Amino acid sequence: MNNTGRFGCLTGMGAIAALITLFVLVGVAFASGGNMFSAGALNAEKGEPMGGVASHAEITQCKLCHAAPWSAETMPDRCLACHANIAQQMLSVAQLHGAIVQKDPNLACRDCHMDHRGATASLTDMKGSAFPHEALGYSLEGHQRKVNGGAFDCSDCHGEDVTTFAADSCQTCHSQMDLAFAQAHSLSFGTDCLACHDGVDRLGSDFSHNTFAFQLMGEHDEASCTDCHLDARSLADLQSAPQDCASCHLKDDPHAGAYGSECGVCHTSEGWLPAKFDHNLASFKLEGEHAEVACEECHVNNVFKGTPSDCYSCHQGDDEHGGTFGTQCESCHNPSDWEDATFDHSRTNFPLTGEHSEARCEECHTNGAFKGLSTACVNCHADPAYHAGAFGTDCAACHTTSSWSPATFNFPHPEPRAEEGGNGIYHGGASCRDCHPSSFREATCVACHDGNNFEDGEGGDD
Amino acid sequence: MLRGYKELWWAFFVCSLVALGYGFVVYWYQEIPAASELIGHSLGIFGFILMLMTEILYTLRKSSRSARWGRMSSWLQFHIFTGLAGPFMVLLHTSWKFNGLAGATTLLTMIIVLSGFVGRYIYTRVPRTMDGLEIEGTLSQEALKRARQLMSLWHTVHIPIGVALFISAFLHVGAALYYATLLK
Numbered sequence: 222m223n224n225t226g227r228f229g230c231l232t233g234m235g236a237i238a239a240l241i242t243l244f245v246l247v248g249v250a251f252a253s254g255g256n257m258f259s260a261g262a263l264n265a266e267k268g269e270p271m272g273g274v275a276s277h278a279e280i281t282q283c284k285l286c287h288a289a290p291w292s293a294e295t296m297p298d299r300c301l302a303c304h305a306n307i308a309q310q311m312l313s314v315a316q317l318h319g320a321i322v323q324k325d326p327n328l329a330c331r332d333c334h335m336d337h338r339g340a341t342a343s344l345t346d347m348k349g350s351a352f353p354h355e356a357l358g359y360s361l362e363g364h365q366r367k368v369n370g371g372a373f374d375c376s377d378c379h380g381e382d383v384t385t386f387a388a389d390s391c392q393t394c395h396s397q398m399d400l401a402f403a404q405a406h407s408l409s410f411g412t413d414c415l416a417c418h419d420g421v422d423r424l425g426s427d428f429s430h431n432t433f434a435f436q437l438m439g440e441h442d443e444a445s446c447t448d449c450h451l452d453a454r455s456l457a458d459l460q461s462a463p464q465d466c467a468s469c470h471l472k473d474d475p476h477a478g479a480y481g482s483e484c485g486v487c488h489t490s491e492g493w494l495p496a497k498f499d500h501n502l503a504s505f506k507l508e509g510e511h512a513e514v515a516c517e518e519c520h521v522n523n524v525f526k527g528t529p530s531d532c533y534s535c536h537q538g539d540d541e542h543g544g545t546f547g548t549q550c551e552s553c554h555n556p557s558d559w560e561d562a563t564f565d566h567s568r569t570n571f572p573l574t575g576e577h578s579e580a581r582c583e584e585c586h587t588n589g590a591f592k593g594l595s596t597a598c599v600n601c602h603a604d605p606a607y608h609a610g611a612f613g614t615d616c617a618a619c620h621t622t623s624s625w626s627p628a629t630f631n632f633p634h635p636e637p638r639a640e641e642g643g644n645g646i647y648h649g650g651a652s653c654r655d656c657h658p659s660s661f662r663e664a665t666c667v668a669c670h671d672g673n674n675f676e677d678g679e680g681g682d683d
Numbered sequence: 684m685l686r687g688y689k690e691l692w693w694a695f696f697v698c699s700l701v702a703l704g705y706g707f708v709v710y711w712y713q714e715i716p717a718a719s720e721l722i723g724h725s726l727g728i729f730g731f732i733l734m735l736m737t738e739i740l741y742t743l744r745k746s747s748r749s750a751r752w753g754r755m756s757s758w759l760q761f762h763i764f765t766g767l768a769g770p771f772m773v774l775l776h777t778s779w780k781f782n783g784l785a786g787a788t789t790l791l792t793m794i795i796v797l798s799g800f801v802g803r804y805i806y807t808r809v810p811r812t813m814d815g816l817e818i819e820g821t822l823s824q825e826a827l828k829r830a831r832q833l834m835s836l837w838h839t840v841h842i843p844i845g846v847a848l849f850i851s852a853f854l855h856v857g858a859a860l861y862y863a864t865l866l867k
Contacts, residue, residue, distance in 0.1 A: 232838075232839075232842055234839050234842060234843045235842045235843055235845075235846045236846075237843065238842070238843030238844070238846045238847050239846045239847070239850055241847070242846070242847040242850040242851060243850055246784065246850070246851060246854055256783065257783045257784045257787075258783060258784055258855075258858035258862055259782065259783050260718070260719075260780070260782070260783070260785070260863075261780055261782055261783075262782075283862065287861075287862050287866070288867065289861070290860075290861060290865035290866075290867070294867075295866075295867040296866050296867060329866075331866070371713050372712065372713050372714075
């Protein structure tokens with residue numbers, strides 16, 4: 222144990238070994254230009270010459286790319302010193318590197334591009350975590366793992382060239398996942414997957430239509446996408462699908478447009494039936510008793526279209542007038558009650574005036590007969606015995622409907638004549654009954670003129 | 684026998700654990716952890732710290748005249764344990780590429796480990812107390828003399844290789860810091 226001495230491994234041999242190692246390594250370092258620190262061979266693929274070399278492998282000095290830690294320059298500065306075309310790209314968001322820098326300004330070239338991995342190793346290693354794929358319009362959020370659990374390679378979607386994307390790239394994997402769906406889906410919506418999908422999976426397996434304004438309820442939930450989104454080939458197409466009922470259901474309308482295009486007023490998405498129809502939106506509003514009847518009482522055999530809206534079509538059997546008042550029930554009746562009828566007699570050729578308007582209908586319309594009644598007075602009014610048939614049947618010649626009495630005698634009075642002391646028509650001042658106390662067939666003078674003495678009669682100017 | 688190889692069993696246990704974790708990482712990411720990334724770099728750093736402990740602690744204990752912390756046999760066991768676990772982690776850190784200085788350092792590491800195995804074989808040929816002191820009289824004078832000469836010869840090889848290894852390792856660490864770790 223004494224072999225090791227006081228300074229442990231710093232024995233004479235140890236110190237010599239240290240010096241030799243240091244000498245050799247420093248010598249090799251100088252001789253190799255730092256290559257001994259290289260983590261591996263540089264890429265030898267030749268490209269467009271820049272910075273005096275056609276490939277990284279031709280670079281012999283480490284410091285050409287590796288700025289010293291204490292230098293103001295960064296490694297990306299060193300990259301861009303040669304790769305001026307990339308520096309140019311980074312100025313425009315429309316270009317690949319511009320879009321990337323826009324998304325994450327802190328990204329360094331080496332976060333995607335690596336070297337020292339061999340002469341033929343790829344210079345680009347865009348790991349999902351480092352490469353802001355979403356800056357190019359497609360997020361890899363939903364593409365973290367392949368179906369077999371393995372990590373994605375750029376070439377899985379891009380093939381040889383990462384700057385291109387073949388439209389059928391998606392199909393290859395997604396057909397393996399679900400062939401039937403993939404085929405049906407591309408038939409329905411086309412094969413340009415990126416037109417709708419941006420990789421955030423919002424239209425993926427956890428897609429719910431109910432996050433949109435048009436929620437799928439009832440029967441709508443059973444419909445296939447293309448029932449509404451026919452020929453949609455882009456997100457914009459999908460979003461512009463019409464949301465009104467008629468756009469899809471016009472062809473289903475058994476009402477042939479009679480009820481307009483707002484199906485939802487009566488129907489719900491739970492099914493066409495039962496429907497709740499607001500009849501008051503139709504031209505025939507349901508008022509009074511009409512609101513109480515079952516639909517089929519008017520709409521026989523469920524035929525809703527062309528149902529006549531005139532009363533008589535339904536109420537012919539109810540006509541107590543036996544058709545005598547015609548078919549315009551509404552002229553007198555309202556929907557609330559048959560009994561609550563109001564007949565405007567003035568519309569007939571016999572307007573009710575005076576005392577007539579006070580009479581009850583059946584006083585004239587006996588036996589329920591309303592049609593064809595004679596308007597002659599005598600039809601109702603018998604000539605009183607007092608007239609004794611002296612005036613014929615034209616009551617209206619002397620009477621008005623206001624009252625039987627007073628009446629005005631409008632004919633030349635036979636006796637006494639004017640020259641007999643009358644006033645030219647009849648005895649002025651005397652009432653009819655003064656001379657005709659019991660009948661107009663008989664006249665007497667003696668009620669006023671005593672005996673034959675016409676001089677002492679009252680009321681006269683004898 | 685198991686007791687005599689306790690440090691080997693510990694080293695085997697720890698290396699197995701590390702290998703298991705490494706295997707899981709390879710399976711999960713479907714690729715070998717790169718030396719410069721979290722897993723690979725951590726393996727390198729921890730492995731190198733263990734290797735430094737292998738060297739420094741044992742040397743300090745051996746060269747200490749006054750202090751006597753623990754038995755020498757325990758320190759040798761610890762030296763062997765860290766001298767196996769450390770290099771194993773460093774080997775995983777290489778990501779199985781052995782070019783340049785890093786490759787040379789790995790090679791030296793493997794050599795020093797093999798050298799350690801050889802040394803342990805020679806060391807155990809001389810009967811010792813728990814403190815590592817030789818027990819006189821169990822071997823013939825001739826045999827003891829040969830064993831001591833062999834041990835001495837071995838030291839003159841093992842120690843310079845170790846020193847060369849650490850010089851090269853420090854240069855590797857420095858270069859890694861300069862070219863990669865401190866990159867802006």
